[in-house]
Amino acid sequence: MDDPFAEAGAAAAPLELVLRAAGPYLDGLPDRRVHDRSADALLAELDGPLPDRGDGALASVERLLEIGTRAATHSSGPRFFHLVVGGSTPAAMAGDWTTSLLDQAGGMWVASPLAAQVETTVLRWLKDLFGIPLSYGGVLTPSATLAHVTGLACARTWWGERHGVDVASQGLAGLPPMPVFSSGLVHPSTRKALQILGHGRDTLRTFARDDIGRIDLAALEAALAGLDGAPAVIVGNVGDVHGGDSDPITDLADLAARYGCWLHVDAAFGMFAALSPRTSHMTAGVERADSITADGHKWLNVPYESGFSFIRDPALQPRAFGDWGVPYLPEAGGDQVNYNTLGPESSRRARALPIWATLRAYGRDGYREMVERHLDVAAHLGVLIEQDPDLELLAPVRLNIVCFRYRPAGVPEDRLNDLNTRLGEALLADGRVYAGTSTYRGMKVFRPAIVNWRTTPADVELLLQVLHELGPTLVREP
Template sequence: MEGISRLFRLAADHAAAFRRSLPDRPVGTPIDPGVLAEAFGGPLASSPTPPEQVLADLVRSAEPGLVANAGPRYFGFVVGGALPAATAADMLAAGWDQIGHNAVTSPAAIAAEAAAGSWLKELLGIPASASVGFVTGCQAANTVGLAAARHQVLAEAGWDVERRGLLGAPPIRVIGGDERHATIDRSLRLLGLGTDVVEPVPAGPNGAIDLGALRDVLRAGSAGPTIVCLQAGNVNTGACDQLREACELVHRHGGWAHVDGAFGLWAAASPATRHLVDGVELADSWACDGHKWLNLPYDSAFAFCSRPDVHGAAMSYAAAYLVGSGGAPVGSDLTAESSRRARGFAAWAGLRELGRDGVAALVDRCCALAGRFADGLTSAGFEVVNEVVLNQVLVGFGDDAHTDRVVAAVQADGTCWVGGTTWRGRRLMRISVSNATTTEADVDRSVAAITRLAA
């Protein structure tokens, strides 16, 4: 077994060396895909290769194509880094190779999910009685939440969708804001509802759903199964819907309120931003990422449901050979996966590393740094077009073509990495601040690089 110990130590050393390099290495630089294809390609050897050689070849082949998205100056998407304890826990999870299906396949995996889930609900303002499934990302979390919604609104109409499917089912109304995330639509496709079913609601000036318009849409439609998709954290602006008023409206019309809170739901973890998600506890289901603002390793997200029985009814299954299935819903009963890696270990470790105060400080610091970005770029003469309420900043550099050139130049430069987006018909630079290691110096260095390249 000394061979496997040495191999694992070598892998850990390579991983640690990469992480140490993040503050100084170019964040992202152009590379010819053909170079990577050649490095990884070639015919598969007929004879075995020693594991240490395989590892060395992997490191050498991958190095030119690695992006420093875990580093302090990656602002292109809402991507966190990976906390040290959470990363180490994920390495252990790979080594332990546990199957997080239920408490028979891995009692420890399920216990870690139960503990981490209770902490998450406390931090996010979600009722302690809610269920939580550990999934891959908010695409999966939104799909689970909307599957639970589909189950319940049809059950109330006397239709068992799990048994009878959607053919002949009562029509479901799905209402969502104009600026909802694209994963909502993809979930509706996957669930057989389709995107044409969505009744769009206009957004207000900063991207949150217009409450008056939501009220009008709810009144205008026919009574019957209704799902309303709300949002905490507009993907462009960071704006949050007025959840208390919106959820009360939805429930007044007998509907199900689902909240896509991929990153914005973390506003609840800080006293300084909690007001942005006031009323979050009134919703029926919630989706939230761990690999964004909580800075857990990829992939990590959470699907919450206010009614565990509904959650389990929508997602679970049983089979005679599956020892331990059929009880209270846990593990695979709350997700769309049966063969699940033990994601709960990293979530448990990351939450332990930060603690309640650490999570709040992380949220506050990223919001302050986003404000510093906005101030710096405004002072440099550029246009910040959104109200910076959380960690998102939208910047214009004149006409659309010039803005795209600036974004491309910044990405090629390597000092930092930012993305481009279209919002309200304009091409804009989109800056997302969500890494636990980002400092004021990183922001100032990035502002200086953007200013230099924009010229």
């Protein structure tokens, strides 16, 4: 097979292969191992030299499906608790397929009024869902990291202007370091955004009052007072990835107002706490932030890649990212929007379509019910752990993260980190349930995230069952 034009008359045929494979694959997710390492050997069959003469669309896609459905990590299933990864709701997945089918250039109104209008709509819906003022600007991004880049680039523009410099035009040369302060809950993606923006990931200073990383407000205020009025950026965090802790955003907003600071809030998955009266206190004060970051491919349960950034002053976005100055990229007029002037991407797919589909399908009530169901499942897991003599709950279950470790009787403290490390490796190798390990307060821990729309109490019960099967064999090892 040579030129794809030869297949123009049967362009939908490969899609029919995917559709036929989708039903059995999706229906089988609840019974599949999350990952089957024996299938990793198939990956070599996708490698090899670039062919001179291709196989044709049907043969190519058929082979990809055959290997992919077996060798993939089935993170859309109900027992993937690793890395705070949501699945895709049925509506979101269909919306994503529609995105590929229509293949819109989503950056400019002239290229796709559809993509631009749907993005405008979903940003308004998301602000409404989270309780963010509708006056805020926004843009969809591929991830929370790029949403951080968006928010912090606007902060950098604001900061530069207070030093009399247009950093988008003139850069950072000659300026002092931009002060960025946070708690010990700060996520590495915030540091990565600062690295990308040229501020350096290690310039961020943290103020923590304990080994969990909770904010030391007095120390933070002393640092702000020591700046003698110079502008700074405060980063607040909602939903820590280990114990679900959050910074007191209202207190940080008060400090930002008192000292003339920019407040950036990382609420990658924690923003969804706003949907339930049981947890909405965690997001109190977010509506006062200057920039807010959240993820869609976490608790919104839309396909990768999806993030969003909201900016209090929408005029900062085009100052940070716009002004192309070339005739073939026309400016938008009237109510038209060019989203490639409001965020870091120039070429962008119409990633608003799956968000529109899922929000239209399930609405505010459906998402609130899902979040509260996940809160119940996480609380159920926490109770089971507390009742289990071989397990130790290491943080209260505040949200959807459950932090614990395996601690059977007779194993000394100095062996527990190694034991839990090996148990984590064994759990992933087993593949029935996926839950990663991390280090929390010096301890090796499990931190399953309950975030997939399919997850039920039976799925987290299986996690403990598998740990109890694997754990004793590791304890007996020399």
